[in-house]
Amino acid sequence: MNDVLDVALRLIVVFVAFLVLPLVVGQTEHKVMAHMQGRLGPMYAGGFHGWAQLVADGVKFAQKEDIVPADADRRIFQLAPAVALLPYLLVLLAIPIGPSEGAVGQVVDAGIFFVLAVMGVGVLGSLMAGWASANKFSLLGGLRTAAQLLAYELPMLLAAASVAMAAGTVSLPGIIDAFEWWWVPWQIVGALVFFVAGLAELQRPPFDMPVADSEIIFGAYTEYTGLRFALFLLAEYAGIVVLCGLTTVLFLGGWHGPWGADGLGWVWTLLKTAVLAFVVIWLRVTYPRLREDQLQKLSWTLLVPLALAQIALTGIVKVAINQ
Amino acid sequence: MTPVAAAATAATQTHGFLSPTGVEIAFLLVGLVTFGAAIVTVTTKQLVHAALWLVAALGGLAVEYLLLTAEFIAWVQVLIYVGSVVVLLLFGLMLTRAPIGHSPDADSGNRWAALTVAVAAAAALVWVVVDAFRTTWVDLDGAPQGTTAVTGSILFQHWVLPFEALSVLLLAALVGAIVLSRRTARTRDANTRAQDTNTKAREGNR
Numbered sequence: 354m355n356d357v358l359d360v361a362l363r364l365i366v367v368f369v370a371f372l373v374l375p376l377v378v379g380q381t382e383h384k385v386m387a388h389m390q391g392r393l394g395p396m397y398a399g400g401f402h403g404w405a406q407l408v409a410d411g412v413k414f415a416q417k418e419d420i421v422p423a424d425a426d427r428r429i430f431q432l433a434p435a436v437a438l439l440p441y442l443l444v445l446l447a448i449p450i451g452p453s454e455g456a457v458g459q460v461v462d463a464g465i466f467f468v469l470a471v472m473g474v475g476v477l478g479s480l481m482a483g484w485a486s487a488n489k490f491s492l493l494g495g496l497r498t499a500a501q502l503l504a505y506e507l508p509m510l511l512a513a514a515s516v517a518m519a520a521g522t523v524s525l526p527g528i529i530d531a532f533e534w535w536w537v538p539w540q541i542v543g544a545l546v547f548f549v550a551g552l553a554e555l556q557r558p559p560f561d562m563p564v565a566d567s568e569i570i571f572g573a574y575t576e577y578t579g580l581r582f583a584l585f586l587l588a589e590y591a592g593i594v595v596l597c598g599l600t601t602v603l604f605l606g607g608w609h610g611p612w613g614a615d616g617l618g619w620v621w622t623l624l625k626t627a628v629l630a631f632v633v634i635w636l637r638v639t640y641p642r643l644r645e646d647q648l649q650k651l652s653w654t655l656l657v658p659l660a661l662a663q664i665a666l667t668g669i670v671k672v673a674i675n676q
Numbered sequence: 677m678t679p680v681a682a683a684a685t686a687a688t689q690t691h692g693f694l695s696p697t698g699v700e701i702a703f704l705l706v707g708l709v710t711f712g713a714a715i716v717t718v719t720t721k722q723l724v725h726a727a728l729w730l731v732a733a734l735g736g737l738a739v740e741y742l743l744l745t746a747e748f749i750a751w752v753q754v755l756i757y758v759g760s761v762v763v764l765l766l767f768g769l770m771l772t773r774a775p776i777g778h779s780p781d782a783d784s785g786n787r788w789a790a791l792t793v794a795v796a797a798a799a800a801l802v803w804v805v806v807d808a809f810r811t812t813w814v815d816l817d818g819a820p821q822g823t824t825a826v827t828g829s830i831l832f833q834h835w836v837l838p839f840e841a842l843s844v845l846l847l848a849a850l851v852g853a854i855v856l857s858r859r860t861a862r863t864r865d866a867n868t869r870a871q872d873t874n875t876k877a878r879e880g881n882r
Contacts, residue, residue, distance in 0.1 A: 424776065425776070426724075426776050429724075429725075429728065461747075462747050462748070462823050462824055463747050463748045463751050463823075463824045466748065466751035466752060466755060466824075467751045469755060469759075470751045470752070470754035470755035470758070470759055471754065473754075473755060473758070473759025473760065473763075474754065474758055474759060476759075476763065477731065477758070477762070477763065477766075480763065480766050480770075481728065483770070484724055484766070484769075484770060484776075485776070487776050492770060495766075495770055496767065496771060499763050499764075499766060499767035499770065500767065502763055503760070503763065506759065506760060510755075522824075523748075523824050524824075
């Protein structure tokens with residue numbers, strides 16, 4: 354009975370984190386963007402600096418009518434938001450935030466593979482939405498999503514493989530256990546490649562060609578309204594949390610910090626994740642959207658060679674220190 | 677009797693065919709779902725639905741690997757097949773034509789020949805696998821037999837030659853694909869150039 358309770362508790366905690374953290378990132382984005390652009394952002398909902406703005410947005414979304422276009426493929430159109438959102442929940446289950454047994458939802462033996470595989474499934478949701486909407490802008494968005502995924506999956510995998518080589522394991526807690534501080538300069542190229550490729554996979558600016566609201570009207574999500582649209586947005590922010598958490602775990606040493614490793618490790622993990630999430634928002638405000646050919650060029654001619662070079666470097670250093 | 681054979685007989689004695697465990701029942705049920713999804717994949721008249729049912733079939737296979745304790749293979753199955761191959765397939769469908777609703781040309785005239793070949797191949801595979809592994813049981817309670825470490829060491833110790841041969845094959849396929857696409861590009865260039873000259877000539881005539 355104790356086991357059942359333990360599993361239930363872990364699931365509930367992960368689920369709550371899954372619901373709360375994306376909203377925190379979303380609210381931070383509102384405020385950070387506003388201040389970077391010299392305005393205030395939401396100030397009224399909830400009283401103190403508009404903290405309840407996203408709750409209000411959620412209520413608004415829930416009240417809207419759920420519309421399925423007449424020509425759309427009904428069932429797939431309705432299924433798509435779930436396919437886009439659920440993978441991130443599963444991934445969150447496997448990310449360790451502290452050194453103890455209780456600080457990870459579920460230890461997965463082949464953690465890196467699990468995480469990258471399940472994240473790739475999420476993109477299927479956008480493809481399904483783009484195709485099933487029976488709308489040419491949506492179809493264009495779906496096409497661009499697929500092209501972007503195919504281009505950026507490879508450098509992401511290669512960068513993750515470099516860390517796995519360095520640690521000699523593919524389990525996420527195992528990688529942090531093996532972490533030393535000098536891994537940060539050693540793996541820095543891989544970290545940048547992983548982070549950039551992850552941003553592209555999430556379709557965040559400056560890699561938001563597939564959603565490009567000013568040219569193809571939010572791409573695959575053009576026809577969505579109400580809760581289903583909100584689920585797609587939630588998937589994007591859950592994706593930011595997952596990507597930043599993964600980068601922290603793989604490249605920045607997770608719960609390792611200058612002090613307070615015992616008991617306070619999870620604070621380090623959350624802090625590093627938060628800083629990375631801030632960088633994600635910062636990039637959105639800073640850079641204009643990349644064109645489709647620039648996107649493909651960046652991946653194939655820059656990120657893939659860099660990731661391969663990082664793997665070579667990792668191999669050389671690994672052999673050198675093992676002698 | 678060798679120890680392995682002894683262990684195998686002991687295992688057969690403890691696992692009767694008529695008293696299945698929970699994992700075996702789950703394996704059977706997931707297998708049925710996978711089989712059903714695979715059948716719908718080839719019989720549905722809607723092209724994109726076929727690709728999406730393929731996702732269900734491939735995902736079901738991944739679950740079967742998981743139930744057989746081959747965790748690494750299961751995640752690689754999801755990563756390569758669901759995450760990349762199906763996305764490539766959908767990309768191709770959307771790039772050419774992605775009709776919503778029935779495609780009248782979804783059925784080929786070869787389907788009876790294809791069915792014969794598929795049934796023959798399935799029968800041969802089932803016969804070989806059953807014949808080879810009839811007495812082999814996966815010990816679910818003992819040390820995991822399909823973890824990444826075990827898979828890795830077996831792959832790079834016992835099966836390293838097939839592994840390398842396969843990677844050379846894939847490399848050859850990659851080089852071949854690049855050569856083919858480059859040649860097409862050059863002929864297309866030549867074609868457009870010919871068209872350009874034609875247009876110019878026509879304009880000159882005017």
